[in-house]
Amino acid sequence: MATIHLVGGEKGGVGKSVVARLLAQYMIDHELPFIGFDTDRSHGALLRYYADYASPTVIDSYQSLDAIVEAATEQPEQRILVDLAAQTHQPLSRWMEESGVLELAEELGIFIRYWNVMDSGKDSVDLLERLLGQFGSRLDYVLVRNQLRDETFTALENSEVQQRAQDLNAAVITLKRLHPPVMSKIDRNSYSFWAAKNRDDTSDDALSLLERQRVKIWLNHAYKEIGAAEV
Numbered sequence: 305m306a307t308i309h310l311v312g313g314e315k316g317g318v319g320k321s322v323v324a325r326l327l328a329q330y331m332i333d334h335e336l337p338f339i340g341f342d343t344d345r346s347h348g349a350l351l352r353y354y355a356d357y358a359s360p361t362v363i364d365s366y367q368s369l370d371a372i373v374e375a376a377t378e379q380p381e382q383r384i385l386v387d388l389a390a391q392t393h394q395p396l397s398r399w400m401e402e403s404g405v406l407e408l409a410e411e412l413g414i415f416i417r418y419w420n421v422m423d424s425g426k427d428s429v430d431l432l433e434r435l436l437g438q439f440g441s442r443l444d445y446v447l448v449r450n451q452l453r454d455e456t457f458t459a460l461e462n463s464e465v466q467q468r469a470q471d472l473n474a475a476v477i478t479l480k481r482l483h484p485p486v487m488s489k490i491d492r493n494s495y496s497f498w499a500a501k502n503r504d505d506t507s508d509d510a511l512s513l514l515e516r517q518r519v520k521i522w523l524n525h526a527y528k529e530i531g532a533a534e535v
Contacts, residue, residue, distance in 0.1 A: 306380035306414045308372060309535070313421035314431045316390035319450040320421045321349035322487075323479065324387035327419070328354045329497040329523070330530050337382045339375050344389035353496050361386070364395045366403065373405060376414050383535070397438060406442045417444045424454035433465045436472070445474035446533045451481045477529035482522045486515045497523060 340358030342348035350358035
């Protein structure tokens with residue numbers, strides 16, 4: 305079955321693009337063929353770090369978005385990975401509803417999974433509640449609790465939204481925070497995560513031995529979580 309992985313969360317700064325990059329690297333390392341689509345016009349992460357696998361998508365163009373479903377139909381052996389920029393939910397959902405995307409996907413045997421990336425704030429909970437209210441059981445969900453700012457998700461756990469998602473068979477995974485100076489170096493050097501853990505170069509801003517080791521540990525944990533969600 306062809307699978308479309310939508311990586312979203314609507315709120316800016318929660319780490320959606322990091323999750324998209326992790327999924328891309330996971331698929332590469334596990335020899336899972338995929339096609340990437342990047343909706344961020346200003347600084348698309350998949351286009352920057354995984355340019356060989358990704359192409360740009362214009363979120364307010366139906367023709368551009370249609371290419372996502374067409375790729376899944378024409379190349380069912382390929383996973384489709386879509387990095388959704390912040391504030392793209394409205395045009396995406398309008399396209400899905402007016403084009404009957406979910407109904408067509410069910411008819412064609414295309415599986416659509418929404419990776420909802422969240423930080424520990426209540427606004428992430430509110431956005432998840434809105435997502436579940438709109439799509440309910442018509443989507444498959446993975447809640448990505450990103451420890452970008454905090455290791456606890458009290459607002460989510462004190463609400464009924466996480467349980468509501470789990471009642472819809474949502475997977476819940478936790479992404480640990482990578483040491484910020486290491487992530488900054490990765491971004492400044494435009495490293496893929498493979499390069500970050502393996503490349504030993506001599507430039508002044510290169511990752512040190514122990515920094516590369518921290519990347520390996522972080523990736524190993526992330527891969528276990530992603531694997532549990534069954535990519």
